[in-house]
Amino acid sequence: xxxxxxxxxxxxxxxxxxxxxxxxxxxxxxxxxxxxxxxxxxxxxxxxxxxxxxxxxxxxxxxxxxxxxxxxxxxxxxxxxxxxxxxxxxxxxxxxxxxxxxxxxxxxxxxxxxxxxxxxxxxxxxxxxxxxxxxxxxxxxxxxxxxxxxxxxxxxxxxxxxxxxxxxxxxxxxxxxxxxxxxxxxxxxxxxxxxxxxxxxxxxxxxxxxxxxxxxxxxxxxxxxxxxxxxxxxxxxxxxxxxxxxxxxxxxxxxxxxxxxxxxxxxxxxxxxxxxxxxxxxxxxxxxxxxxxxxxxxxxxxxxxxxxxxxxxxxxxxxxxxxxxxxxxxxxxxxxxxxxxx
Numbered sequence: 001x002x003x004x005x006x007x008x009x010x011x012x013x014x015x016x017x018x019x020x021x022x023x024x025x026x027x028x029x030x031x032x033x034x035x036x037x038x039x040x041x042x043x044x045x046x047x048x049x050x051x052x053x054x055x056x057x058x059x060x061x062x063x064x065x066x067x068x069x070x071x072x073x074x075x076x077x078x079x080x081x082x083x084x085x086x087x088x089x090x091x092x093x094x095x096x097x098x099x100x101x102x103x104x105x106x107x108x109x110x111x112x113x114x115x116x117x118x119x120x121x122x123x124x125x126x127x128x129x130x131x132x133x134x135x136x137x138x139x140x141x142x143x144x145x146x147x148x149x150x151x152x153x154x155x156x157x158x159x160x161x162x163x164x165x166x167x168x169x170x171x172x173x174x175x176x177x178x179x180x181x182x183x184x185x186x187x188x189x190x191x192x193x194x195x196x197x198x199x200x201x202x203x204x205x206x207x208x209x210x211x212x213x214x215x216x217x218x219x220x221x222x223x224x225x226x227x228x229x230x231x232x233x234x235x236x237x238x239x240x241x242x243x244x245x246x247x248x249x250x251x252x253x254x255x256x257x258x259x260x261x262x263x264x265x266x267x268x269x270x271x272x273x274x275x276x277x278x279x280x281x282x283x284x285x286x287x288x289x290x291x292x293x294x295x296x297x298x299x300x301x302x303x304x305x306x307x308x309x310x311x312x313x314x315x316x317x318x319x320x321x322x323x324x325x326x327x328x329x330x331x332x333x334x335x336x337x338x339x340x341x342x
Contacts, residue, residue, distance in 0.1 A: 006047040009036075013048070017055045025052065026064040033071060042079035046072060050090045057097035066104040069094045073111045076119070083120040083129070092132050100140045109133055124152045131158045138165050151186050156198040159187065163202035167210060176207055176214065177238025178277055184242040185286040191293060193249055200242050204232050207239070216240075238278055241271040245290070252294035261295045 009032035016025035029052035036045035049072040057065035072090070081087050091112045098105040113133075116126035124130075134149030143165055150162040166179035180203060187196035208215055216233040229250075231243050244267055251260045268287045271278045291297040 005041065005044045006036075006051070009033075009044075009048045010051055013052050014055055017052075017059050017061075022056055022059060022061040022064050026056065026061070026068065029053075029068055030071065033068075033075065037075050037078060042075055042081075045075050046079075046081075046090075049075065050094070053094055054097060057094060057099075062098055062102060062104040065094070066098060066107055069098075069108045070111050073108075073115050076115055081119065083116045083126045088116075088126060088129055088132075091129070095133065096136060100142065106145075122154075127153045127155055127158075131155055131161075134158060135161060143169055147182070151183075154187070154190065154192050154195050156194055159183070159195040159199035160202040163199050163206060166203060167206040170207065171210060175236075175277075176234070177236045177241075179203070180236070180239040180242040181277065181283060181286075184246060185283070185290070188245065188249055188290050189286055189293070193246070196246050197250070200246055204234070204239065204243065208232065208234070237271060237274050237276065241267070241278060249290065249294045254294075255296035261297065264291060264295050265297075 009028075013025050013028045013032070016022070016028065029048060033045040033049045036042070036048065049068050053065045053068035053072060056068065069091070072094075075081075076087060091108070095105060095108050095112065098108060112129060113125040116129050117123055120126040120129075130149045130153035134146045134153060137143075137146035137149065138161060146165060147162065150158045150165070162183050166174075166183055170176050170179055180200065183199040183203060184196050187193075187199060214234045214236060216235055218233070229247055231240075231247070233240055248260060248264050248267055251257070252264075253260065255261065268291070272284070272287075277283060288297075288299055292299050
């Protein structure tokens, strides 16, 4: 029905592109789509915009193609289109065809993510869309742009791909521990223990395969832990901390398991005492947020100079009077059945 309904418009638009009249084709596509959308024929407008944008992008007309892609998203909005295989697939095709030159692709990506955030189950945007964009940017060498999308995707495949990206980044001269923290802490802070585990496991394996010299001279063999987990100590403190942090969070049960709560405080205190990036303000804030989320340790009233002492004080004395309601994971929410985890 849609194909036949849109054929009249497309028969007038597409030949203009092949005859090197992109401006005329662009204007006709907008005109036809506007008419269809105003009369409530959203699917016809979508088909006209998608096919016209696709052919313009194939012809190297990034500006006109991007404009129609954004118009397509506007029609999705007006229709109330949800994120599904078809709507997502149309956008990923257009994003891929736009190419990496200029800012055109970023324009479409930003609009697509904003739409998907309102019309999918994930407030940060559709996970599969984020993963596709992150992988596309990674392959194009835009590592910094790929990172937030792979983090937002929250899938284990995304976490492993982020680990691969960071391993390659380390090889250009980066510090391993900084990248270990950049991948592990955001996943833990969002309650996504599966992605955090997938990331740090892959990162350590890839890192040691590329640079065997990073293995700890004091403990070069893998240390098995229960439930099939293991730790591989390296000569980088932050990387070691990330492995142990994930294992400790896996055993969290709010305030009910005092032994694990105390283990978390000791772990943070021990590694913060080593100085460096682990003693930095941003990492300390992340540690405190994780302490609240997994171990029900209230945050201090103000940012402490001694975060270890603040966590101990919070454990013993409870939350400050008038403190805002804390977000704490209930038992089992950091397990595989959590929403959105593959």
